[in-house]
Amino acid sequence: MLGLIIILGVVAAGIFAPYLAPNDPLKIDLNQRLLAPGKQFPLGTDHLGRCVLSRLIYGIRISLTTSFIVLFIIMTISIFVGTVSGYVGGKVDNLIMRLIDILLAFPGLILALAIAGMLGPSIMNVMIALAAVHWVGYARIIRGMVLSIKEKEYVLAARACGTTDGKIIFRHILPNIISPVIVLATLDMGHLIVSISGLSFLGLGAQPPVPEWGAMLNDGRPYMQVAPQLMLYPGIAILVVVLAFNLLGDGLRDVFDPKGTRRA
Amino acid sequence: MKGYLIKRVMYLIPVMLGVSIITFALINLVPGDPAEIILRAGGVEPTLEAVEVQREELGLNDPVYVRYGKWLWNILHLDFGQSFRTGHPVSQEIIDRFPATLELALAGMLVMLSVSFPVGILAAIYKNTVMDHLSRVVALLGASLPSFWLGLLLIYYLSVQLGLFPVMGRGGWSHRMLPALTLGLGMAATYARLLRASMVEVLGQDYIQAARARGLKERVVILQNALKNALLPVVTAFGMSFGHLLGGTVIVETVFAWPGMGKFLVDAIFNRDYPVVQGYVLFMAFVFVFANLAVDISYHFLDPRIRLERGRSG
Numbered sequence: 096m097l098g099l100i101i102i103l104g105v106v107a108a109g110i111f112a113p114y115l116a117p118n119d120p121l122k123i124d125l126n127q128r129l130l131a132p133g134k135q136f137p138l139g140t141d142h143l144g145r146c147v148l149s150r151l152i153y154g155i156r157i158s159l160t161t162s163f164i165v166l167f168i169i170m171t172i173s174i175f176v177g178t179v180s181g182y183v184g185g186k187v188d189n190l191i192m193r194l195i196d197i198l199l200a201f202p203g204l205i206l207a208l209a210i211a212g213m214l215g216p217s218i219m220n221v222m223i224a225l226a227a228v229h230w231v232g233y234a235r236i237i238r239g240m241v242l243s244i245k246e247k248e249y250v251l252a253a254r255a256c257g258t259t260d261g262k263i264i265f266r267h268i269l270p271n272i273i274s275p276v277i278v279l280a281t282l283d284m285g286h287l288i289v290s291i292s293g294l295s296f297l298g299l300g301a302q303p304p305v306p307e308w309g310a311m312l313n314d315g316r317p318y319m320q321v322a323p324q325l326m327l328y329p330g331i332a333i334l335v336v337v338l339a340f341n342l343l344g345d346g347l348r349d350v351f352d353p354k355g356t357r358r359a
Numbered sequence: 360m361k362g363y364l365i366k367r368v369m370y371l372i373p374v375m376l377g378v379s380i381i382t383f384a385l386i387n388l389v390p391g392d393p394a395e396i397i398l399r400a401g402g403v404e405p406t407l408e409a410v411e412v413q414r415e416e417l418g419l420n421d422p423v424y425v426r427y428g429k430w431l432w433n434i435l436h437l438d439f440g441q442s443f444r445t446g447h448p449v450s451q452e453i454i455d456r457f458p459a460t461l462e463l464a465l466a467g468m469l470v471m472l473s474v475s476f477p478v479g480i481l482a483a484i485y486k487n488t489v490m491d492h493l494s495r496v497v498a499l500l501g502a503s504l505p506s507f508w509l510g511l512l513l514i515y516y517l518s519v520q521l522g523l524f525p526v527m528g529r530g531g532w533s534h535r536m537l538p539a540l541t542l543g544l545g546m547a548a549t550y551a552r553l554l555r556a557s558m559v560e561v562l563g564q565d566y567i568q569a570a571r572a573r574g575l576k577e578r579v580v581i582l583q584n585a586l587k588n589a590l591l592p593v594v595t596a597f598g599m600s601f602g603h604l605l606g607g608t609v610i611v612e613t614v615f616a617w618p619g620m621g622k623f624l625v626d627a628i629f630n631r632d633y634p635v636v637q638g639y640v641l642f643m644a645f646v647f648v649f650a651n652l653a654v655d656i657s658y659h660f661l662d663p664r665i666r667l668e669r670g671r672s673g
Binding site: 193194196197198200201202203204205206208209210212213214215216285289292293296297298299309312316319320323326329330333334337338341342345 | 514643
């Protein structure tokens, strides 16, 4: 519950960023560099004199929208691939599973890093790279779920009545896998946010002057001694949002999966 | 066991072949002509003729399957190509830096083990006490903490403020401490909870009651009877998250300027040194696949049931 409240609050802050941010997040003022927190700049300014609080608030938009989009793409691909693989079975399933085995043979973050690196630094390329790598694990889990539901009596009954495959998939199978998938997705949101900001921290994601939390941390690094707040606040922002998604995911898991079969 | 092992290793061949195809294909993601990039990296103005000569030299004018065949042939001979930037063989560059990364990964694992084992076991023994709840909160925090930020915090508070450790670079144990903590603590949080859950389940089993009834010391029951059985799911999870550890080294090495392969990769990406990126990815996939094989084999020592089952079928 606490997780949901924090997330709703953060989303609202992101939506109403123009009203909440005290200053322009992109406005450079070299006379106001590295200021300590004060009246005009509640969290101080960065190395280019930009308002840290405003950048953090606008950063919500970047972090949350990019992670949501990546998650949406991952879900679309993995539900499609997993369902086809599990439902159709046979050679198709075999082929897809071999491809998944191959993709899972790469350490995920490293493959994502390489794809993003090859495509060149940009937030778009980071999103493409993460989506290309992350759908695989989900597809395998979803395939497993589809396989077990496929053999349930109600599906067999539907088939015996002459229900079309499409109807069976949309009416009987998908509704039954959607809640565990939502739990997994929520738990993975935090992971995606960390991955995106991590890649931005390395310089691969958001490019200046976009206010992105990971990139802000990296920008603040050289000024650690004179302005430690620069590397403190973006980190807290990431931590709070990720924590909120993990709390929400844990909560949802307890609701949807009371037996705790997947509890770690 | 032997039959199973042979089957398992044979299966790695098509997987690694697939891995090599994907790694080879990575170069196609690069915007622009690799020949032009090499020329620019070497400080040569990429005229049309120069590019054409370079393309011919690299074999870029061959059909894709010929190029892949040649590339794979070289890889099988441990020739990963030459770094665009330094001109040295990529395999040599990797070998030079691998020990530093391995050292970091092992140190991180040591931190992970020495934190997660005591915490996980104690949380299971003192289930639903203050200690258990505290460990849950800390684990949740640990799992949500981005490692690059943890690294910066450790540098700031322990190195800059207190001067306890060197800020960056590789050297003695004092250099290892902060990078190892950064790498290990996040994972320790997850494993402590996992071990706790597994221990709680095992401690409720009849054979534990039986062991206690036989008058065995509680320490013996927990460390010998319970822990051994509780380890299995933890080992499985570790095999799967070994990739996280490898990925984590990239970030930790960058934060601490640790002269390993991860930092080398990030530098290569920004220098558009593509053979290095390819070589690194292929090498890491190889390490990852074999680490998973090792985990699989270790089941046999941990769980006699699996050993017997596979012994019969394999």
